Amino acid sequence: MISQVKGSAVLAGLSLSAGAALLVWKIFKEERRYERSKFIQEEIREEEAAEGSDTLPSIISHFQGTKISIKSDITEANGRRTLAYYQKARDAHLYSLVLGVRSYPRLRNRREKTMKRIMHYYTEGTKSHRTIIIMCDNETSSMLNMARTNILDPLNLSHDITTEKAWIPAKNIIPNEDLHVTVATPWWWHTMREGNQELSEELVTRFRQTLVSECHHAFQIELERFVLLGGQSLVALWRCIGQRKTEDGFIIYDRHGSEIDPFVKLRKDIVRCFTTDQFGAPLTYNERIGLRESMTNEATPVTPSRGNLVRANSIELKTPGLGSGDGFIHTTLARLPLDCLSMQDVDLDPIHRLCREATATYCGHRMVVKEFRFLETTGAGGESNPCIAPITDATIEAPVRVQMTETGIVENHDLHTAKKVDTNATIGAVGGFHGKTLSMDGLFDGVDVKAVRV
Numbered sequence: 001m002i003s004q005v006k007g008s009a010v011l012a013g014l015s016l017s018a019g020a021a022l023l024v025w026k027i028f029k030e031e032r033r034y035e036r037s038k039f040i041q042e043e044i045r046e047e048e049a050a051e052g053s054d055t056l057p058s059i060i061s062h063f064q065g066t067k068i069s070i071k072s073d074i075t076e077a078n079g080r081r082t083l084a085y086y087q088k089a090r091d092a093h094l095y096s097l098v099l100g101v102r103s104y105p106r107l108r109n110r111r112e113k114t115m116k117r118i119m120h121y122y123t124e125g126t127k128s129h130r131t132i133i134i135m136c137d138n139e140t141s142s143m144l145n146m147a148r149t150n151i152l153d154p155l156n157l158s159h160d161i162t163t164e165k166a167w168i169p170a171k172n173i174i175p176n177e178d179l180h181v182t183v184a185t186p187w188w189w190h191t192m193r194e195g196n197q198e199l200s201e202e203l204v205t206r207f208r209q210t211l212v213s214e215c216h217h218a219f220q221i222e223l224e225r226f227v228l229l230g231g232q233s234l235v236a237l238w239r240c241i242g243q244r245k246t247e248d249g250f251i252i253y254d255r256h257g258s259e260i261d262p263f264v265k266l267r268k269d270i271v272r273c274f275t276t277d278q279f280g281a282p283l284t285y286n287e288r289i290g291l292r293e294s295m296t297n298e299a300t301p302v303t304p305s306r307g308n309l310v311r312a313n314s315i316e317l318k319t320p321g322l323g324s325g326d327g328f329i330h331t332t333l334a335r336l337p338l339d340c341l342s343m344q345d346v347d348l349d350p351i352h353r354l355c356r357e358a359t360a361t362y363c364g365h366r367m368v369v370k371e372f373r374f375l376e377t378t379g380a381g382g383e384s385n386p387c388i389a390p391i392t393d394a395t396i397e398a399p400v401r402v403q404m405t406e407t408g409i410v411e412n413h414d415l416h417t418a419k420k421v422d423t424n425a426t427i428g429a430v431g432g433f434h435g436k437t438l439s440m441d442g443l444f445d446g447v448d449v450k451a452v453r454v
Helices: 002-038 041-051 074-092 104-118 120-124 138-155 196-213 262-275 285-296 314-318 349-362
Strands: 127-135 180-191 219-229 233-240 242-245 251-254 330-335 366-369 371-377 392-397 401-405 408-411 424-426
Touching: 074 219, 074 233, 074 242, 074 262, 074 349, 104 120, 120 127, 127 196, 138 219, 138 233, 138 330, 138 349, 180 196, 180 262, 196 262, 196 371, 196 392, 219 262, 219 349
Parallel strands: none
Antiparallel strands: 127 180, 127 371, 180 330, 219 233, 219 366, 233 330, 242 251, 371 392, 401 408, 401 424
C-alpha cells in the first residue's frame, strides 16, 4: 500500500513538473512573439553602431541628411534619395512578424473598421481631394504588376473579408491601369462648396501655365527598388536620370547627371504657382477663406493653430520633398492591414527577400515623364487610388521643346538637350508633328501668354 502511495506521488510530481514546463514553454513562446513584433531594439542599436564604426564605412555617409534643395543637381538629389530609401529599406526589415488575431469576432470587427477607414471620405460624400500624378505607361504597369504578384505570392492573400487566412481589401491593391507616380497634392481633403468645379478648372489652368513658363519638358525616371515600408505599404521607388559628360567628351545619361534635378524643380514650381501671386491671387485654402470673408463680411472659423501661426497650406504639408522631406518618388502597389491581416502569425521575411530579388531583377527600368494628370476625387477608390470615378480629370502634356531651323520651328524630342535661348524655345504642348514645321496657331489656348517666359 505504501509503495502504491509513493508511486502515485511520484507520478503526480512528474505530471506537475511536465505541466509547469509546458506552461513555461508557452509563456516563453508568447514573449518571443511579442519581442519579434515589437522589433528587438538592442539589435537595431548594434547594427547602427556597426554602420557608424571605422570598420564598416558607408559609401553614402557623406550625405548628412535627406533634405533636397531646389538647386540640387541630379547626382546630389539621387544620392539623398538613395540615403532615404536605404534607411527605409533597413527599417522595413525590422517588421518581420505580424501577430495573428486569435479571436475571429475580433478579427471581423477590425476588418470592418479597416473598410470604414478606407472609405471614410467617400461615404461621407461631401469632401474631395485634388492631386497631380504621372500615369505609368503600359510596359511599366505590366512590370510593376508582375513584381507585385511575385512579392505577395507567399502570403496567399484573399480579398474575402470572412477568410481566416491572410486578407487584404481589394481597394488596397491598385489595378494595373491606375498605377501612378505621385507628384503633388494641391488640396487635401476639404468640404466642397459652391464654385468647386470652377476652382478645379482654375487650378488646372494655373498648373498648365507653370509647366510652360518654367519649361518643364519631358524627362526620365528610373526604378530604384521595391520596399515593404513599415511591413504595410509595398512601394516602388524611383530616381531621376540626367546627362553628364565624360573626360573623353562622350555624353552619358544616368543617375549621376549634372543638370538640376527635374522632379525637385517640378514640385517646387507647382507649390510656388499655387501659393504665390506668380500668376494672380494664390489658390490655397487660406487665400480662399480670406476671399470669402471679404465678400460676405462674415468671419469663417479656421482650425486653431499652434503658437498663433497661420495654418500651413496642405500642398506644402503633403507634397514630398518640401521642407525637411526626403523627396520620395514612389508608386504605391499595395497596403497590408497589419492589425487584422490573419488569425495566424504571418512571417514577412520572405516578402522582404522577394523585394530584394525584384529590385535586382527590375532595377534600372526607365519611364518617360511627358504628361501629367490632375484629379479631383471623392474617395471612391479608397485611400490609395484617386483614379476611380474622379469628378475632375484633366491630362496636361509637358511643353514640347522646339528648335528654330532654316525651315521653321520643329520639335526636338531629345530628353536631355540643354535649353539654348537662341535656338530653342518652349511653345506649349504639341503632339504628332515630329520632324515637321509647326504652326503657332492655338498653342497658347487657355494659357496666360503674358505670364509665359520663352
